[in-house]
Each structure stands twice: as C-alpha cells, then as structure tokens.
Amino acid sequence: xxxxxxxxxxxxxxxxxxxxxxxxxxxxxxxxxxxxxxxxxxxxxxxxxxxxxxxxxxxxxxxxxxxxxxxxxxxxxxxxxxxxxxxxxxxxxxxxxxxxxxxxxxxxxxxxxxxxxxxxxxxxxxxxxxxxxxxxxxxxxxxxxxxxxxxxxxxxxxxxxxxxxxxxxxxxxxxxxxxxxxxxxxxxxxxxxxxxxxxxxxxxxxxxxxxxxxxxxxxxxxxxxxxxxxxxxxxxxxxxxxxxxxxxxxxxxxxxxxxxxxxxxxxxxxxxxxxxxxxxxxxxxxxxxxxxxxxxxxxxxxxxxxxxxxxxxxxxxxxxxxxxxxxxxxxxxxxxxxxxxxxxxxxxxxxxxxxxxxxxxxxxxxxxxxxxxxxxxxxxxxxxxxxxxxxxxxxxxxxxxxxxxxxxxxxxxxxxxxxxxxxxxxxxxxxxxxxxxxxxxxxxxxxxxxxxxxxxxxxxxxxxxxxxxxxxxxxxxxxxxxxxxxxxxxxxxxxxxxxxxxxxx
Numbered sequence: 001x002x003x004x005x006x007x008x009x010x011x012x013x014x015x016x017x018x019x020x021x022x023x024x025x026x027x028x029x030x031x032x033x034x035x036x037x038x039x040x041x042x043x044x045x046x047x048x049x050x051x052x053x054x055x056x057x058x059x060x061x062x063x064x065x066x067x068x069x070x071x072x073x074x075x076x077x078x079x080x081x082x083x084x085x086x087x088x089x090x091x092x093x094x095x096x097x098x099x100x101x102x103x104x105x106x107x108x109x110x111x112x113x114x115x116x117x118x119x120x121x122x123x124x125x126x127x128x129x130x131x132x133x134x135x136x137x138x139x140x141x142x143x144x145x146x147x148x149x150x151x152x153x154x155x156x157x158x159x160x161x162x163x164x165x166x167x168x169x170x171x172x173x174x175x176x177x178x179x180x181x182x183x184x185x186x187x188x189x190x191x192x193x194x195x196x197x198x199x200x201x202x203x204x205x206x207x208x209x210x211x212x213x214x215x216x217x218x219x220x221x222x223x224x225x226x227x228x229x230x231x232x233x234x235x236x237x238x239x240x241x242x243x244x245x246x247x248x249x250x251x252x253x254x255x256x257x258x259x260x261x262x263x264x265x266x267x268x269x270x271x272x273x274x275x276x277x278x279x280x281x282x283x284x285x286x287x288x289x290x291x292x293x294x295x296x297x298x299x300x301x302x303x304x305x306x307x308x309x310x311x312x313x314x315x316x317x318x319x320x321x322x323x324x325x326x327x328x329x330x331x332x333x334x335x336x337x338x339x340x341x342x343x344x345x346x347x348x349x350x351x352x353x354x355x356x357x358x359x360x361x362x363x364x365x366x367x368x369x370x371x372x373x374x375x376x377x378x379x380x381x382x383x384x385x386x387x388x389x390x391x392x393x394x395x396x397x398x399x400x401x402x403x404x405x406x407x408x409x410x411x412x413x414x415x416x417x418x419x420x421x422x423x424x425x426x427x428x429x430x431x432x433x434x435x436x437x438x439x440x441x442x443x444x445x446x447x448x449x450x451x452x453x454x455x456x457x458x459x460x461x462x463x464x465x466x467x468x469x470x471x472x473x474x475x476x477x478x479x480x481x482x483x484x485x486x487x488x489x490x491x492x493x494x495x496x497x498x499x500x501x502x503x504x505x
Contacts, residue, residue, distance in 0.1 A: 011035035011412070012122055012131035014108055014348070017046015019137030019385035019401050021089060022067060025096045026405040029069075030412065036131075037098065038124055040107030044093050045086045047141045053165040053184060055191035056082035059212075059294045063232060064239040064396040067092065071232045073225030079214045079294075103127075112353040113380060118423045118491045120381065132423075133415070135408060136352070137385040140343040140465070147179075147339055151317035158334040162188060163341070173197050175331060177322050179314050180338035181207055183293055188338060189307075190297035198306050200322070200330040204313035205452065206280065208264045208287040212294035240471070243395040247470045250288050250393055254446035261287045271299035280311040289450025291393055343465060344368060344458035354378040355425065368464040369435040371485055372478050373400075374407050375426035380489055381415075383408055389438050390474070391456070391465045393447065399471040407478040414481050421491035430485035441468040 010032060013023045016039040027035050043049055058065050062075035065085070070092050076084060093099060106126030111134060114121055120134045144161040152159065160166045162184040172195045178185055181203045193199050225232045249256040264287060272278045281302070302309055312326035322330045346368075349360035355378050363378060370376045373390035374383045385408075390400050415422055442448050442463045447456050456465040467474055 008119070008130045009034050009036050010131065011133045011135060012120065012129065013037045013135045013137055015039065015046060015137040015139060015142070016044040016093075016102060017048065017137065017139050017142075018067075018089070018398060019139055019404075020046065020135075021092055021096075021098060022398075022401050022405050023135050023137055023385060023408060024098045024101055025067070025069065025092065026409055027412075028096060028098075030409050032412065033101075035101060036129065037102045038106045038108055038122070038126075039102055039104050040125070042104050043090075044102070045089050046139055047163070048082055048085045048089060050142070050163050051165075051184070052082055052167070053162045053188050053191075055187035056184070057187060058082075058085060059183065060396045061239045062217075063236040064243075065398055066236075067398060068236075068402060070095065071229065071236070073229070073232050074222050075217055077214060077216055079212065108348070108351060110351050110353065111382075113355050113382075115355055115489075116492060118380070118421050118489060133381045133383070133412065135383050135385060136348060138346070138348045139386055140346065140391070141341045143342045143347045144337070145340050145342050146337050147314070149314055149317055151319075152335075154319065155317050155335065156320055157332065160336060162336060162338045169334065171196050171334065174333040176200070177202060177314070177330060177332040177335045178338060179335060180340070181205070182338055182340060183291060185338035186293050186295045186298040188336065190295070190301035193301040193304055193307060196306065198308070198332075200308045200310060200332060201302065202310050202312065202314045202322070202324060203280070205285075205290070206283045206311075207290060207293045208261070208283055209267060209293045209295050209298055210260070210264050211267050212296050214296070240395070240399070244470050244472060246394050250447070251441070251445045251468050254286055254288065254444075254449055257287050257446065260292075264292075268299055272303055274303070277302070277309060280309055283452075285452035286446055286450035288393060288446040289452035290454045290456075340455050343455050352379065352382065354382075355380060367458050367460060367462045369431055371426040371431045371434050372407060373467070373474075374404055374411075374478070375424075375431070375486070377426045377428040377431045380423040380425035383411060388464050389435075389442075390467050392471070393456075393466055395471055400467065400474060403471070403475045403478045406475070407481065410479070410481045414483060418488060423489040424481075424483075424486040425489055427485055427487055438468060439463075442466075 011027060013020050016037050020037055024037050058080055061078055062080040066072050072088055103126050106124040108122060108124050110123045112121045119130045119132055121130050144163045146161055158169050171192055174196055175198045176196045177200045178189055179202045268281060310324045310328045312324040314322055315325040316323040320331055322332055349364055352360040368388035370387045373387040385401055385404050445468050447463050447466050456463050458464050
C-alpha cells in the first residue's frame with residue numbers, strides 16, 4: 001500500500017502481532033475498512049516473528065493460545081512451537097484478508113495529537129499519514145533489554161539477544177555464556193547444550209520450574225476437532241477453566257501455593273543430584289512471584305558436564321573474560337542475553353505526544369496507568385492493547401486481548417453515536433480511580449508479597465503489568481465504554497471567516 005493511497009484513515013493500528021491482527025479482524029467484523037496496520041518489520045507475527053531462538057515455544061496450551069474467532073483444529077502439539085504460532089498468525093492474516101491493510105517496513109517514529117483537527121498525525125519510516133483513532137498494539141515483549149555491562153563493547157566475540165537470534169552464527173564447539181534464566185533461557189539452554197563446547201549460565205535469580213506436560217496431538221484428535229468443531233471449544237474451555245480456578249491463589253491466598261512449590265522441588269530433585277547445584281537452583285521466594293516456568297529439559301541440561309551455573313549476575317566484561325558479580329570468571333566466545341524486554345518503560349511511549357504536548361513516557365514517569373488498561377488521560381482517541389495491568393501470570397494473553405478488542409469496538413461505536421468530529425479523552429479522575437482500585441488489590445497478590453523482584457514491577461516497585469483478577473472479570477469490565485469516564489472533545493467550528501472559532505457543546 002503506497003502512502004498516496006491513504007493520507008488519512010479512520011483507524012491506525014500499530015503492530016501486527018496477536019494484538020494488532022486481532023484489532024484488524026475486529027475492525028473488519030465491525031464493518032470498518034478504512035484502517036491501516038503499521039508494521040515496522042517485513043512480516044506479521046510480532047514477538048512470534050522476532051523470537052526464533054532454538055527451542056522457542058509457548059507455555060500456554062495451543063488451543064487456549066489462539067483467537068476464539070479463529071479456532072485451529074490442527075495444532076501439532078499441546079504446547080506449540082514458535083514456527084507453528086507464526087504460521088497460525090499468517091493464516092489469520094490471509095483468512096481475514098488483512099494484507100491489503102498492512103504497511104510493512106513502516107516503523108512509527110512519532111505520533112502527535114492535533115487538537116484543532118481532532119486527529120493523530122503519524123510519522124513512519126514508510127511515509128506519513130493521519131488517523132482519527134490510534135490503536136497501539138506494539139506489545140510489551142517487543143523491544144529487547146540488554147543490561148549496561150561494563151566492558152561489553154570491547155568483547156571480541158559474538159553478542160546477541162534471544163529475541164534477535166543470529167542464525168548465521170554457529171554455536172557448535174563454542175564457549176557460550178547464557179545471561180539470564182527466564183522463560184527464553186530455559187528453552188535455549190537445553191537446545192544448545194548438546195552442541196556447545198561449554199555453556200556458562202549466569203543466574204541472577206533462580207526460577208521456579210514445573211514439568212511441561214507436552215505431547216504430540218494425534219491425527220485422530222485433529223480429525224475429531226475438524227469434524228466436530230465444538231470439541232476444540234471444549235478443549236479450550238477446559239484449559240481456561242483450570243486457570244481461572246488458580247487465580248485466587250495468586251491474587252488472594254499466596255500461602256496456598258506451597259503445594260506447588262513442593263512439586264517444583266521434586267521436579268528439580270529428579271534431575272539435579274548434586275546438592276550444591278540444587279542449592280544454587282532453589283529460589284528463596286514464593287512460587288508465582290515471578291512467572292512459573294515449564295520445562296522437562298532445563299534441569300537435565302544444567303546437570304551435564306559441559307554446563308556451569310554461576311549463581312550471580314554478569315558484572316563485567318574484560319576482553320573475552322566474563323566476570324560475575326561474585327567474582328566468578330568464565331572465558332567465552334559468545335554471549336547470549338536472555339534478559340527480557342522493556343515492559344514498564346515502553347519505547348513507543350517516547351514517540352506518542354498528547355494533547356498537552358507531553359509524551360506518554362513523560363505522563364507515565366511515575367508509573368504506567370490507563371483506564372481499563374486501554375486509555376491514558378491526555379491522549380484522546382488513543383488506545384492500547386495489552387496496556388498497563390492487563391498482563392497475566394497463569395493464563396493466555398489472547399483472552400485479555402479479545403476483551404480489549406471488545407472495548408475498542410464499543411469505543412468506536414460511541415464515537416459514531418456522538419457524530420461529527422468528536423474525540424474521547426479519558427478523565428484523569430477516572431484513570432486515577434481505576435488505577436487506585438487495581439493497586440489496592442495488588443497489595444495482597446503473590447507478585448507483590450512473594451519476596452522477589454520481577455519484570456512485573458517498575459523502577460519504583462509498583463506492579464503496573466499484571467491484572468489482579470480473573471480473565472472473566474476483565475471481560476466484564478471492558479464490555480462497554482462508560483462515557484462518564486471520558487471527556488467528549490469537539491473540533492472548533494467557525495460560523496464565518498469574520499467570527500472567532502467556537503467549540504461545539
């Protein structure tokens with residue numbers, strides 16, 4: 001799609017991962033075709049396009065980690081790999097005829113609200129445009145975070161982040177450092193351990209790891225799902241229900257998670273016989289405080305002779321020597337960072353300029369906050385998918401995305417009802433009231449009381465990431481837009497060239 005075809009659109013969607021594609025499908029189903037999806041890369045998929053590291057897979061069951069409006073009977077495994085999830089997103093793009101709406105290689109550089117015209121002016125690497133409404137679906141797991149390690153710039157070997165895997169670099173026979181022990185690292189470690197000469201894992205904090213109940217889905221099962229689609233929904237519903245029942249333990253009764261801790265310790269004991277190593281791998285915080293990880297191969301890989309676990313974070317790089325914070329040294333040829341993403345300091349926030357001339361990052365300098373996880377005060381007709389406090393610690397983010405798409409759809413309906421040139425701006429009082437309720441509920445959750453420091457928390461220690469309730473509850477509170485929570489803005493209207501502009505009531 002060339003710039004000249006769409007100088008102005010009703011809706012601009014930023015990103016083509018699950019959130020962006022879901023928004024595009026919902027817009028079409030609402031009868032809205034005047035929209036564009038701006039994608040900085042050359043293909044769809046978002047985090048499932050960018051994360052192609054060895055062993056990359058989802059830790060949510062396949063039938064739950066897919067759109068309810070696009071069930072997929074042919075998932076090959078109960079927990080699908082990256083290549084299958086990306087193929088699913090390509091399939092959704094084609095089935096719902098989304099490609100004509102997508103502008104690839106169009107990274108958003110700046111979005112500025114024009115109060116006079118009630119629109120967003122958008123600068124991208126693929127050209128400029130404007131939009132009545134912006135739906136930001138960049139996602140929190142899109143911009144890798146690499147720590148500022150002293151001496152890293154002088155490292156003579158290869159360095160890359162797990163989300164920017166260098167497939168042209170052969171790790172076979174190399175001495176490799178894995179920095180981090182999060183969700184990506186526990187998949188990478190067992191995948192590369194057999195081929196590297198030596199693998200040194202720098203572990204700042206050990207994770208809790210439970211067995212991964214994964215298996216191939218048989219041909220008979222897939223045939224059944226194709227012939228009787230309701231069986232796919234039953235499978236999805238069962239997975240959803242189990243996870244809904246777990247929420248109380250995470251949000252109200254963290255002490256009930258002790259039983260799960262014992263299961264995790266047994267999982268470790270089966271593979272780790274060395275008592276000293278087991279001690280280094282045992283967390284000192286309540287399970288669930290950080291995301292619970294699933295793997296059958298992580299602990300067995302760590303027990304291999306060519307693997308060293310350093311129970312300390314990487315502190316310094318001296319040439320090809322890596323020095324941990326506790327002084328442990330390791331000579332390596334390559335460094336792989338599995339150190340997460342910019343989640344509470346979203347880079348896109350630096351590029352969004354609101355009604356008062358401030359960026360979203362400036363508005364959120366004391367912590368992210370958005371009404372019902374979608375609307376930020378001072379940013380009219382701007383919505384985010386997977387916004388503040390919409391993350392989950394135990395279930396599928398697709399459920400939360402679909403709830404936010406319901407809210408987006410009603411937001412656009414309300415604009416239609418208002419008629420004319422109108423915009424909705426979340427009232428600061430409504431945003432503050434919503435955020436206060438969320439933070440009050442957060443106080444007793446395992447994420448805040450479990451004794452860990454996680455990527456759920458921002459620099460001030462506030463949890464601005466996770467939703468402290470069930471997905472069903474979130475679906476209820478995002479079903480409709482409450483206009484009393486918004487200020488209705490109207491474009492200035494001139495009665496004649498000689499008269500001053502007035503603002504419609």
